[in-house]
Amino acid sequence: NAGVTQTPKFQVLKTGQSMTLQCAQDMNHNSMYWYRQDPGMGLRLIYYSASEGTTDKGEVPNGYNVSRLNKREFSLRLESAAPSQTSVYFCASSPRQGTLDLHFGNGTRLTVT
Amino acid sequence: AQSVSQHNHHVILSEAASLELGCNYSYGGTVNLFWYVQYPGQHLQLLLKYFSGDPLVKGIKGFEAEFIKSKFSFNLRKPSVQWSDTAEYFCAVNLSGGYNKLIFGAGTRLAVHP
Numbered sequence: 001n002a003g004v005t006q007t008p009k010f011q012v013l014k015t016g017q018s019m020t021l022q023c024a025q026d027m028n029h030n031s032m033y034w035y036r037q038d039p040g041m042g043l044r045l046i047y048y049s050a051s052e053g054t055t056d057k058g059e060v061p062n063g064y065n066v067s068r069l070n071k072r073e074f075s076l077r078l079e080s081a082a083p084s085q086t087s088v089y090f091c092a093s094s095p096r097q098g099t100l101d102l103h104f105g106n107g108t109r110l111t112v113t
Numbered sequence: 114a115q116s117v118s119q120h121n122h123h124v125i126l127s128e129a130a131s132l133e134l135g136c137n138y139s140y141g142g143t144v145n146l147f148w149y150v151q152y153p154g155q156h157l158q159l160l161l162k163y164f165s166g167d168p169l170v171k172g173i174k175g176f177e178a179e180f181i182k183s184k185f186s187f188n189l190r191k192p193s194v195q196w197s198d199t200a201e202y203f204c205a206v207n208l209s210g211g212y213n214k215l216i217f218g219a220g221t222r223l224a225v226h227p
């Protein structure tokens with residue numbers, strides 16, 4: 001049982017480049033989330049998907065887009081990367097809306113130069 | 114706006130010392146409360162949670178937390194820490210019955226020396 005799988009684990013981008021972070025869960029969870037973790041700021045919610053077919057903005061959505069491709073997969077796209085997006089990105093899932101018993105992936109460390 | 118404050122950013126303890134990490138939130142309504150732990154190089158894991166009932170919640174690895182509604186607090190405690198407790202600890206809050214997302218505190222980095 002893999003849980004929440006994120007790819008890639010590491011990525012270096014130049015300013016202006018685009019990329020998609022992939023996330024998949026095999027626990028049949030309904031809700032999925034993307035967070036970024038920055039030193040001294042904890043985790044901040046970028047976007048979430050309460051259920052398949054829905055997505056909503058979190059605290060810091062600017063510069064990002066998401067796609068809930070199906071129940072298993074929730075991708076995060078940076079259309080034009082900026083140095084301020086250098087961070088560690090975590091995907092998480094929870095069984096259903098409101099339970100918030102989050103299961104996290106191992107993270108993607110992104111550096112934008 | 115809803116916010117979570119963790120007052121101790123870095124804590125250094127010796128093994129067998131007692132631990133208390135503070136967490137306060139700013140919201141007057143009903144909340145759900147969580148503590149997550151992130152061991153070095155790993156992802157976040159749920160340590161314990163409070164939804165309702167007994168305000169003293171016991172979690173994994175000997176941790177417990179007490180919800181004090183009048184103080185808007187949910188402090189994490191452990192009577193005797195071990196070197197393996199070295200990690201970063203995050204408090205998180207959710208508005209029950211409505212929102213579908215957690216608000217995290219900035220985290221407390223705990224270092225336990227043998």
